[in-house]
Amino acid sequence: MTDWDDLRVFLAVARAESLSAAGRVLKLDPATVGRRVARLEEAMAARLFARSAQGYALTEEGQRLLAHAIRAEQAVAAAGEEVRGDPGRLSGQVRIGAPDGVANFLLPQVTARICDDNPGLEVQIIALPRVFNLSKREADMAITVSRPAAGRLSVQRLADYHLHLAASRDYLARHPPIRTLADLRGHRMIGYIPDLIFDKELDYLAETGVEVVTLASNSVSVQFNWLRAGAGVAIVHDFSLPAAPDLVRVLPGALSLSRSFYLIRHDDDRRVDRLNRFAELLAQGVRRELVRLEGFA
Numbered sequence: 001m002t003d004w005d006d007l008r009v010f011l012a013v014a015r016a017e018s019l020s021a022a023g024r025v026l027k028l029d030p031a032t033v034g035r036r037v038a039r040l041e042e043a044m045a046a047r048l049f050a051r052s053a054q055g056y057a058l059t060e061e062g063q064r065l066l067a068h069a070i071r072a073e074q075a076v077a078a079a080g081e082e083v084r085g086d087p088g089r090l091s092g093q094v095r096i097g098a099p100d101g102v103a104n105f106l107l108p109q110v111t112a113r114i115c116d117d118n119p120g121l122e123v124q125i126i127a128l129p130r131v132f133n134l135s136k137r138e139a140d141m142a143i144t145v146s147r148p149a150a151g152r153l154s155v156q157r158l159a160d161y162h163l164h165l166a167a168s169r170d171y172l173a174r175h176p177p178i179r180t181l182a183d184l185r186g187h188r189m190i191g192y193i194p195d196l197i198f199d200k201e202l203d204y205l206a207e208t209g210v211e212v213v214t215l216a217s218n219s220v221s222v223q224f225n226w227l228r229a230g231a232g233v234a235i236v237h238d239f240s241l242p243a244a245p246d247l248v249r250v251l252p253g254a255l256s257l258s259r260s261f262y263l264i265r266h267d268d269d270r271r272v273d274r275l276n277r278f279a280e281l282l283a284q285g286v287r288r289e290l291v292r293l294e295g296f297a
Contacts, residue, residue, distance in 0.1 A: 003043075004076065007069045009036040010048065014066055015138060017055040067268070074272050091120030094278050097139035099202075101220035102261065102286075103127030105240045105293070107143075110285035114278070121278075140275060141265045141282075145201040148262075154270055156279070158261040159287045162238045162294060163204060165250040171230040178233070178250050181208055188232035190215045190223050201259055204235040208255060239293035261286065 012022035012033070019030040019037075026033065037056075041048050048062035058066060098107060103125050111123045126139055147155055165184075172178070176186060191205045191213040205213065215226050223234050228244050235257065241247055263283060269275045 003040075004072060006036050006040040006043070007072055009033055010040055010062075010065065011069050011073060013037055013049065013056050014058055014062065014069075017057065019056065070266075070268065074269070089120060090114075090118040090274055090278055090281075092274065093122040093124065094141075094275070095124040095126065095139045096282070097126045097128065097142035099143070099145065099220065100127040101237050101240065102143050104221050104224075105237065105243060106286055106289050110282060110289050113285060114281050140269070141263060141279060143286075144199070144262045144264055145259055146199050146262070148264060152267040154265045154267050156263040156265075156283060158263050158283055159290050160258050160260050161290055163235050163257040163259065164238060164252050165208070165233055165255055166227060166236045166241065166247045167233045167250050168227060168230045168244075168246045169248060170246065171227075171232065172248070172250070174230070181251065181254055184208055184210050184233060188214045190226045190232045190234035192216060192223075193218050204257060207257065208235070239290055242293050242296045 009022070009026060009028075012025050013019065016022040016025060019033045022028075023030045023033045028036075037049065044061070044065065046061040046065075047059055048065060049056040050059050096107065096111075104127065107125050111125065115121050115123060143158065147157075167178075176183070178184065178187065189205065189210050189212065192202060193216040194213070196218040197203050215223075215232055217223055217226075220237075220240075224236060224240060224244070226232060227234050227236065227247055233250060235255075236247070241249075263279060265275070265279060
């Protein structure tokens with residue numbers, strides 16, 4: 001019979017793809033993690049990981065075990081919630097993956113309110129400019145700007161959001177006026193590093209006709225702070241503007257972009273009540289916060 005604690009170690013290694021990273025999550029030294037993996041492989045009479053210099057990758061047998069281990073993890077979490085005797089409130093840990101724009105300017109307020117109403121809840125936000133692998137359980141759910149085309153995933157459209165050109169009042173006072181999109185060619189543009197744009201929906205500047213980005217970063221937060229420092233002009237989320245009162249929209253009548261946020265979950269999680277309830281609270285909160293911030297901007 002397989003020990004749940006060994007399955008917990010297996011899940012950590014499958015997600016982290018290394019003994020040391022899994023050890024940090026589990027608060028175990030890598031040698032102990034390795035012994036536990038070996039013990040599980042012996043009990044299962046199967047090789048669960050392919051070892052290499054790059055780390056630990058699941059074998060076919062490991063992939064088959066992964067789904068069962070995740071279901072066991074969900075069952076343990078659900079049992080803990082029921083035993084604690086407060087079925088009306090959420091508890092335990094929920095991890096959300098999101099691009100850093102929504103992670104910085106929307107999710108902190110939304111998740112703080114959810115935690116206020118659910119004191120036993122722990123929320124982790126992974127803010128990274130990339131696509132999250134929910135099959136490996138890098139996160140319990142993810143917010144994306146495109147609907148995924150493949151995978152055993154459930155997809156919920158959260159809301160539309162809007163973007164405009166913006167610059168600081170200081171920058172605009174020190175540089176020639178911007179009366180048309182063509183005038184942008186005489187200004188320092190801020191945007192993404194072209195070859196690190198991980199989703200076509202983020203290729204905003206292609207719609208301006210600007211070909212050269214002078215200040216580029218894969219991080220929305222870095223771009224935003226360049227704007228606040230008066231370094232140039234960029235396309236920004238309307239919901240971020242209230243965080244920097246010195247920023248103003250530029251040519252709002254000539255360029256106004258609309259995109260959508262999607263909440264992505266693994267299909268198996270539809271049977272997990274606590275995640276269903278959290279996802280609904282998150283969706284409601286994001287929609288409310290978008291209305292509030294875009295109206296304020």
